[in-house]
Amino acid sequence: MGNKSLKKLNNPLSSPEFQLNFLSNGVFATGELPAFQDRITETGKPFLYPKSLEILQINLGYMCNQVCAHCHVDAGPDRKEMMTRITLKKCLDLIESAPVKTLDLTGGAPEMHPDFRWFVSEAFKLGIEDFIVRSNLTILRANKKYYDLPEFFKAHNIHVISSLPFYKKEKTDRQRGSGVFVKSIEALQELNAVGYGIPKTGLQLDLVYNPSGAFLPGNQKALENDYKKALNEEFDILFNQLFAITNLPISRFLEYLIASENYDDYMKSLVEAFNPAALENVMCRNTLSIRWDGYLYDCDFNQMLDLKVANPIKHLDNFDLNSLQKRNIRISQHCYGCTAGSGSSCQGSVV
């Protein structure tokens, strides 16, 4: 695995236009596979529409201490995009005024943002029901300045959702880089030590599994049982829930699919596993995603493809929820990733 982002390498797959073009050609242009829009039309409605807004997902920036082989963000140490304090303040205003039940901070590694602690403290004061930070775990052990983050999370009643692609070293390190597994285990033990994942503490620690290759995730509950058994027996680690997330054909995972000649078969698997019930509950229907520069998206995947919301209001500066609720959700073939089998969202299966 390289340690540079596709963007730094000037790989064409770092371009949203190139990716969208690729996703609309090949097996979808020949008619071998139906376009995602066809699936929506089959439901009798012309577009996918939002439900009430519940989740605000803020992407603080694309900088990360890791360069994961499957990353849809193309995050890494060389990504400098970062939300300014002015935009962060606008986010706080929005949280205060909009009926947001869940605030979900992501990145990159959100903890690397210089205003991370300030923003969490300010947002915490607004009394959010479910305040999520998506942590890659290794950042908690990357530098001494991050060592007290478990305590900081606890003090702000943060719901920690952490990626751990597998409960064994080899698969985890292959996807996320050498040494990631050991550091992740240390971080989980630190989180457990302050009460995260421990019954009756109320401190929620969830893990995210995503397949380390061109296949769909298995049953979420069965995987959760395997994770719980393995992590508890080998490392004394406890956690609450496991979310099984399907890899979407975007950015680095798309690059892997193409390079390994798995793209056509993977897309066929996604299309064959299309589940109309999942379409009802996909996360883009109750979520808004905010980019580091304040632009608005239906989800974090659309953000990476730069599919800005289909609405005159496209930016935090002139946010108008009533207008945004009337938008239709922008889609492309990558959306098949969220509707395959039991569905997939940032909080795992949806059916």
Place this chain on the structure above:
Amino acid sequence: MNNPYYQSQDLKKFKKISDWSPKLGKNFFNYYNSVFDEGVLSAREKSLIALAVSHTVQCPYCIDAYTQDGLQRGIDKEEMMEAVHVAAAIRGGASLVHGVQMMEVYNKRSM
């Protein structure tokens, strides 16, 4: 080879065997699915048994299907390879144990 006897896409047509014998086909697939339900043996254990048997019967469709099934279940490559060795050991043993018969015939017919 341009036109191999085995085509990977044929696996997806497996259900079509019911077209020419709907009742037997339906019974077979009901039975098949029930076999792989969680039971006294876990679905994970059954997946590994299926993988081993796939190698014994040397069915490329089955090997493809149960390797992917194992990946989805989080079964390691080491576990899969050990299962294949179980198949190989039984298969090899089945040949070798007939060596006893060979030895008996040899001994009986030899002075």
